Amino acid sequence: MVIVDASRLREMLETHGLRYHKHQPPECWVYDLFRQTGGRFVRLSDLGLVKLPEAESLTNGDIWERIQSELLAISEAHYERYFRQPLEFD
Structure with missing residues (x-):
């Protein structure tokens, strides 16, 4: 997916009442569009x-x-690397 007109994307999100984070880059708006x-x-x-x-x-x-x-794959890998606690047996 390539954003060729970010202002058009913003306009359509607003016209259709879709929520997006204005302070984030347009690539994040695409995710918001697909999510909604x-x-x-x-x-x-x-x-x-x-x-x-x-x-x-x-x-x-x-x-x-x-x-x-x-x-999901990225989130799971991040969780495994940084948050999952290894099991410790005494």
Whole structure:
């Protein structure tokens, strides 16, 4: 996913009453968009977005599922590395 028009993305988020963090970069807005819609929107170009060539065959719903699974994997790895306490046996 490439953001080609961040102002258009912001405009569409506001027009449709979708919540996003204005102080964060537009890449985070894309996550907010997908999170709130589940990828259920018709044309990415209306939102100031285009698919990367390797994602052309994917539906918006498929892209959302991939985003979720990648973030889950990153979160789990972060948890394992920094927060999980090893079991100690006496």
